[in-house]
Structure formats: C-alpha cells, structure tokens
Amino acid sequence: MVTIQDVARRAGVSAATVSRVVNGRMNVAPELTERVRAAIRELDYQGNAAARNLRRRRSSLWAVVISDIGNAFFTSVMRGIEDVAAPLGFSVVLCNTDDDPAKEERYIDAALAEQMAGVVISPSRNPRHVKRLLAAGMPVVAIDRALKGAAADTVLVDNEGGAEAAVTHLLERGYRSVACITGPEGVTTADRRLDGYRRALAAQGRPPVRPLIRRADFRESGGHEAMASLLDREPAPDAVFVANSLMTIGALACLRERDVPVPGGFGVVGFDDIPWAELVRPSLTTVAQPTYELGRAAAELLAARLERPGRPVSTVSLGTELRVRESSLRPA
Amino acid sequence: MVTIQDVARRAGVSAATVSRVVNGRMNVAPELTERVRAAIRELDYQGNAAARNLRRRRSSLWAVVISDIGNAFFTSVMRGIEDVAAPLGFSVVLCNTDDDPAKEERYIDAALAEQMAGVVISPSRNPRHVKRLLAAGMPVVAIDRALKGAAADTVLVDNEGGAEAAVTHLLERGYRSVACITGPEGVTTADRRLDGYRRALAAQGRPPVRPLIRRADFRESGGHEAMASLLDREPAPDAVFVANSLMTIGALACLRERDVPVPGGFGVVGFDDIPWAELVRPSLTTVAQPTYELGRAAAELLAARLERPGRPVSTVSLGTELRVRESSLRPA
DNA sequence: CTGTTAGCGCTTTCAA
DNA sequence: TTGAAAGCGCTAACAG
Numbered sequence: 001m002v003t004i005q006d007v008a009r010r011a012g013v014s015a016a017t018v019s020r021v022v023n024g025r026m027n028v029a030p031e032l033t034e035r036v037r038a039a040i041r042e043l044d045y046q047g048n049a050a051a052r053n054l055r056r057r058r059s060s061l062w063a064v065v066i067s068d069i070g071n072a073f074f075t076s077v078m079r080g081i082e083d084v085a086a087p088l089g090f091s092v093v094l095c096n097t098d099d100d101p102a103k104e105e106r107y108i109d110a111a112l113a114e115q116m117a118g119v120v121i122s123p124s125r126n127p128r129h130v131k132r133l134l135a136a137g138m139p140v141v142a143i144d145r146a147l148k149g150a151a152a153d154t155v156l157v158d159n160e161g162g163a164e165a166a167v168t169h170l171l172e173r174g175y176r177s178v179a180c181i182t183g184p185e186g187v188t189t190a191d192r193r194l195d196g197y198r199r200a201l202a203a204q205g206r207p208p209v210r211p212l213i214r215r216a217d218f219r220e221s222g223g224h225e226a227m228a229s230l231l232d233r234e235p236a237p238d239a240v241f242v243a244n245s246l247m248t249i250g251a252l253a254c255l256r257e258r259d260v261p262v263p264g265g266f267g268v269v270g271f272d273d274i275p276w277a278e279l280v281r282p283s284l285t286t287v288a289q290p291t292y293e294l295g296r297a298a299a300e301l302l303a304a305r306l307e308r309p310g311r312p313v314s315t316v317s318l319g320t321e322l323r324v325r326e327s328s329l330r331p332a
Numbered sequence: 333m334v335t336i337q338d339v340a341r342r343a344g345v346s347a348a349t350v351s352r353v354v355n356g357r358m359n360v361a362p363e364l365t366e367r368v369r370a371a372i373r374e375l376d377y378q379g380n381a382a383a384r385n386l387r388r389r390r391s392s393l394w395a396v397v398i399s400d401i402g403n404a405f406f407t408s409v410m411r412g413i414e415d416v417a418a419p420l421g422f423s424v425v426l427c428n429t430d431d432d433p434a435k436e437e438r439y440i441d442a443a444l445a446e447q448m449a450g451v452v453i454s455p456s457r458n459p460r461h462v463k464r465l466l467a468a469g470m471p472v473v474a475i476d477r478a479l480k481g482a483a484a485d486t487v488l489v490d491n492e493g494g495a496e497a498a499v500t501h502l503l504e505r506g507y508r509s510v511a512c513i514t515g516p517e518g519v520t521t522a523d524r525r526l527d528g529y530r531r532a533l534a535a536q537g538r539p540p541v542r543p544l545i546r547r548a549d550f551r552e553s554g555g556h557e558a559m560a561s562l563l564d565r566e567p568a569p570d571a572v573f574v575a576n577s578l579m580t581i582g583a584l585a586c587l588r589e590r591d592v593p594v595p596g597g598f599g600v601v602g603f604d605d606i607p608w609a610e611l612v613r614p615s616l617t618t619v620a621q622p623t624y625e626l627g628r629a630a631a632e633l634l635a636a637r638l639e640r641p642g643r644p645v646s647t648v649s650l651g652t653e654l655r656v657r658e659s660s661l662r663p664a
Numbered sequence: 665c666t667g668t669t670a671g672c673g674c675t676t677t678c679a680a
Numbered sequence: 681t682t683g684a685a686a687g688c689g690c691t692a693a694c695a696g
Contacts, residue, residue, distance in 0.1 A: 004674060020682090045442070048445065049446045050382055050391065055688055056675070057688075069410060091438060092428075095423075096428070110392075112378055114381045114382065355691085382688080383688070386692085387671085388672090667696080673695085675686105680681105
C-alpha cells in the first residue's frame with residue numbers, strides 16, 4: 001500500500017504538506033502543490049480512509065437505513081440523497097432492515113462504530129435505536145415517519161393533504177359512500193392519512209361514519225381482509241381510499257374475486273404511486289409522493305446539520321400529487 | 333468516547349486483555365473475562381471501528397454494488413447475502429450505481445479507501461473497475477453477469493437453460509412461430525438467453541430464423557419497439573420470448589395497443605419473475621431466477637475467499653424455474 | 665495467561 | 681508556507 005509518506009518522499013516534502021494538498025487546505029506553494037500532485041499520480045496513491053477516519057473521528061460515509069429495499073418508494077429517495085451527497089464528497093450506503101429490529105440494531109451499531117458522518121433513517125415503530133444515535137451525537141434525519149419523543153430533523157410528506165385530495169376526488173366523481181382502509185393506530189402515516197379522509201368528508205358536510213373505517217397492517221393480506229369486511233357490510237360503500245400500495249393490491253384482488261366491477265361499481269384510490277400502476281387493469285389512481293425530492297430534502301438537512309451541529313431541529317413537509325387513472329372513473 | 337483503555341482501567345487489566353475478550357481470541361482467565369465484560373457493560377463501551385480497521389487493515393463491511401436498486405431481482409439477492417454475512421460478523425452495505433460509470437467508480441474507490449472486507453458486484457459492461465479491485469487484492473464476487481478478461485469468483489444463473497425451457501414451453505403449447513426479444517450484443521445475459529432460444533428451436537427441428545430475433549436495450553421502450561417491429565412483419569410470429577422483465581412490460585403494452593389478444597392470439601413468456609406478475613392481466617408466465625440462493629452463493633464464495641485468499645477461482649451456476657401463468661395458455 | 669510495547673496511516677497543532 | 685512531532689484507538693508481537 002502506498003502511504004502518504006511515500007508520496008511525501010517522492011515529492012521531496014513532508015507528509016503534512018501532502019495532506020494539505022490532498023485536502024485542499026491552507027496555502028501550499030503552487031510549485032509544491034504540483035510536485036505533490038505528480039507524485040500522487042505516479043504512485044497511484046489512494047488515501048487510507050481508516051487512518052483518516054481515526055484521526056478525524058468521522059468517516060465520509062452516510063448510512064441510509066430503511067425497512068424494505070423492495071419498496072419502490074425508497075429507490076428514488078436514495079437517488080435524491082446521493083445527488084446531494086456526492087458533490088459534498090460523501091458516499092451513501094444503504095442498509096436494509098427488513099423491518100427486523102435485530103437488523104436495525106446491527107446497522108445502527110455499524111454506523112456508530114464506523115463513525116459514519118450521518119444517518120438518514122426511516123424509523124421503525126420503536127424509536128429506541130434512533131435515540132441511541134442522537135444520544136451519541138450522530139447527525140440524524142428521519143424520513144417518512146415522524147419520530148415520537150425525540151427531536152430530530154425530519155422530512156415528511158403531507159399525508160393528510162394527500163388523503164384529503166384522494167377522497168375529495170372520489171366524492172366529486174360521484175361516489176356516494178367512501179370507505180377508508182388505513183394502517184395501524186399509532187403509526188403516524190396511517191393516522192395522518194385517516195385524518196385527511198375525515199377532513200374531506202367533513203368538508204362536504206358528510207361526517208365520516210365509523211363503520212366505514214378499517215385498520216389493517218399495511219400488508220396485502222390486511223387490505224384484502226379489510227375490503228372483504230367492508231363489502232359484507234349493509235349497506236356496502238361504493239368506493240374506498242386505501243392508505244398504502246400493498247393494501248391496495250389486496251383490496252383490488254378482493255374486489256376482483258367478488259366480481260365487483262371497478263370503477264363502474266366501485267371506485268378505488270391508493271396512497272403511494274407504484275411503477276406498475278399503469279399496468280394493472282384497471283389502472284390505478286394514486287396519491288404520488290415526491291420521493292426524489294424527499295431524498296434531496298433529507299440530504300440537505302443532514303448536510304446543514306453537519307455544517308452547524310447546533311442549528312435548531314427542523315421538519316420539512318412535502319406536498320403530494322393526485323395521479324388520476326381508471327380506477328376512479330365515475331360510477332356507472 | 334469510551335476507549336479500550338477506559339475499560340481496561342475499570343476492569344483492572346491491560347488493554348490487550350480487553351481486546352482479547354472483545355474478539356474472543358486466545359485464552360483469558362474466566363474471572364478476568366467476567367470483569368472485562370462487566371466493565372464494558374458499565375461504561376457502555378463501543379469499539380472504534382476506524383481504529384480497528386486501521387490496525388487490521390480491513391473493515392468488517394461488505395459492499396454490494398449493483399446497477400439498479402429498483403430492480404426487485406436485487407432485493408432478495410441482498411437478503412441472501414445478509415443472511416450469510418451477519419453470522420460471520422460482517423455488515424452489508426448496498427451501493428447503487430444506476431448504471432452510471434462515475435457512480436460505480438465512486439463506490440469502488442470508497443470500498444478500497446475504507447478497506448472493506450469484500451465486494452459483491454454486478455459488473456457493468458466495462459470491467460475496468462472490477463479489475464482495479466482485483467488488482468488491489470480485494471476479494472470480489474461477480475454476480476448476474478460474467479466477467480470478461482478477469483478471473484473472479486462468479487455466480488450466474490443458467491440463462492441458456494431458462495430460455496430454452498421458456499421457448500420449449502411455448503412450442504409445446506402449440507404456438508408455431510416464436511420470436512425472441514433479447515438485450516444488447518456483448519451483454520452475456522442477453523447472449524446466453526438468445527442461445528437458449530436458438531437451442532430450443534433447433535431441438536424441435538425448426539432452426540431459428542433471423543427475422544424473428546430482435547436486439548433491444550433491456551428497457552421498457554426497447555421492448556415496445558421490438559414488439560411493434562415483429563408485429564409489422566409478414567408473416568408475424570404468434571408468440572414471443574422476452575429476455576427481461578422491463579422489455580416484457582413494453583411488449584405487453586404494445587400488444588394491448590394493437591388489440592392482439594394474449595394468450596389467445598399471441599403467447600408471451602418473460603425472463604425474470606416480478607412481484608406483480610400475478611396482478612397484470614393476463615398474468616405473466618416467467619422464467620424465475622433463484623435470487624435468494626444467488627445471494628447466498630455469492631456470499632459463501634466471498635466468505636471462502638476471505639478465509640483462504642489463495643483458493644482457486646470458481647464459478648457457480650444456478651438453475652431457473654419456469655412459472656407458468658396465463659400469458660402462455662394455448663393459442664385459440 | 666497477561667502485560668508491555670510498537671506501530672497502523674493520517675491530520676493537526678506548534679514552532680520555525 | 682513548511683516540517684516535526686504527537687497522537688487518534690486499537691491489535692499483535694513479544695516477553696514474562
């Protein structure tokens with residue numbers, strides 16, 4: 001391995017000078033700078049990050065800790081983060097927790113042990129690990145889910161506004177009885193989306209009725225069961241707003257099994273756009289989240305905190321966009 | 333920060349002993365071990381990975397460098413790798429290159445600079461960066477695509493066999509003129525899948541005809557255009573084998589636009605299973621790749637090389653599985 | 665079985 | 681503007 005000493009010797013300067021050139025710090029005479037550059041090229045010198053990290057007490061890696069790399073949502077979030085990090089000299093590594101607390105812990109430990117420069121995390125229900133990061137002084141930005149009982153920079157989407165737009169859209173299209181399938185109580189995304197549903201109905205002077213609201217687990221099977229239970233009710237609703245994409249798939253499958261025609265007999269809007277929304281029949285009306293921008297915003301908050309650790313904690317909320325497709329055409 | 337010295341003082345031993353306990357090395361008297369454990373707990377000691385990496389000249393991170401995190405293929409590959417890495421004490425970080433050579437270079441540099449323990453990579457067309465890794469003595473396993481002009485451990489799927497099975501299936505179902513849409517020349521997955529197509533036709537005594545073969549770019553639009561050009565031909569084929577999932581989507585969209593009934597008028601089989609294969613209408617017959625096993629196999633090769641750097645380079649090939657669904661039911 | 669010692673390669677005072 | 685020197689926290693020889 002070529003060390004900074006090798007370069008120094010070759011260039012006839014001290015290691016300190018090489019370090020200054022490499023890091024673009026302080027003034028180094030142009031001539032020396034050139035000699036050092038040449039030596040670096042000739043020896044194909046690559047700095048040893050471990051040594052630099054040890055000395056600086058911080059690496060140049062950002063960790064992005066998410067619950068499910070299979071979720072297309074995160075793909076473009078990641079892209080947004082990378083686009084901000086790269087020009088700043090940081091590399092971004094992705095850690096997939098599969099919603100497994102043990103894995104989450106592993107990665108938090110790794111981020112701490114490797115002294116990574118910062119962490120962007122979609123926190124699981126239990127904020128314990130995030131708190132550990134915060135306590136250790138690690139710059140952290142939470143995305144997607146709000147953090148309870150801990151003060152950290154956060155980027156959220158306007159869940160309530162998005163849900164309200166979706167439900168208002170169904171009502172305006174002429175559906176008369178709109179149900180809601182949302183996620184578990186206590187999960188902020190689930191609760192805010194339900195709030196939006198309620199607000200939309202209230203705004204039209206039709207206060208939401210409890211029997212049309214279902215809580216499920218954000219999974220496909222949960223959406224399926226919730227839909228079935230809504231259809232079994234008398235009188236059954238004629239439209240549904242579903243608070244995430246997996247449950248929407250389940251709901252659609254249920255409707256198909258029962259031969260309920262969508263959108264003629266039943267309208268559907270899902271939260272969270274999916275790449276194949278255009279391909280399923282009927283194509284799916286969704287509330288799309290600004291995923292790329294979410295990543296950028298998170299990265300910018302992280303960069304800001306890195307620069308000024310004492311800055312006040314802030315929360316950014318991004319708007320959503322209703323993508324109207326076939327599943328919410330007017331009822332027959 | 334709590335250092336190993338703090339722990340040593342607290343436990344009344346030397347730093348070396350603490351290190352031995354932490355790393356489970358050599359024999360330490362049970363009593364001392366207990367004292368050290370207690371001190372670690374009391375002080376909430378967390379080792380400094382940068383220091384350890386510097387000393388050991390190697391970190392405990394594996395990098396997985398892939399071209400597209402949006403591709404569901406990699407989700408479960410990642411899972412397979414993690415499941416092998418974790419018990420061995422390694423953490424796995426994902427690096428997404430978006431097929432951008434500059435990003436790929438960044439991550440290769442980071443892996444080298446951070447002295448990561450190993451790299452699993454889906455190499456881009458240009459093997460330059462992989463060669464740099466190999467030259468630097470970094471343990472590397474290539475997945476998905478074969479590496480030309482470099483000797484590295486590799487895990488592949490049986491592209492040729494999978495393609496052959498798909499095409500044979502279409503012929504057995506009664507389709508008479510089966511076309512093929514594959515990827516760019518020189519990309520091994522594209523070429524091997526085309527070979528399989530040819531072999532299937534030859535085995536049935538119908539040598540493949542050039543006009544029924546299309547090369548596209550592995551993207552949706554490419555699949556769409558290739559399908560259009562096949563349908564414009566006289567006589568048009570009555571089935572197609574498409575060599576990846578994105579192009580399959582494009583091909584299906586094209587068939588729908590032209591009101592060609594699938595599978596009644598036209599049979600389709602795609603390579604690479606997708607989570608929503610069941611949801612599109614018609615549901616899609618695919619050649620599924622053993623993604624999880626692929627990840628495991630790659631991780632095992634990496635672990636083996638870590639253990640014995642001099643071991644001969646090996647290539648593992650995994651079989652595929654034909655998942656028959658609606659899009660290849662017999663022709664009308 | 666345990667402690668002492670000597671760095672790993674880099675950055676950063678400090679002095680010149 | 682430059683260099684010398686002192687570690688960052690840890691592990692691995694080596695000696696005891």
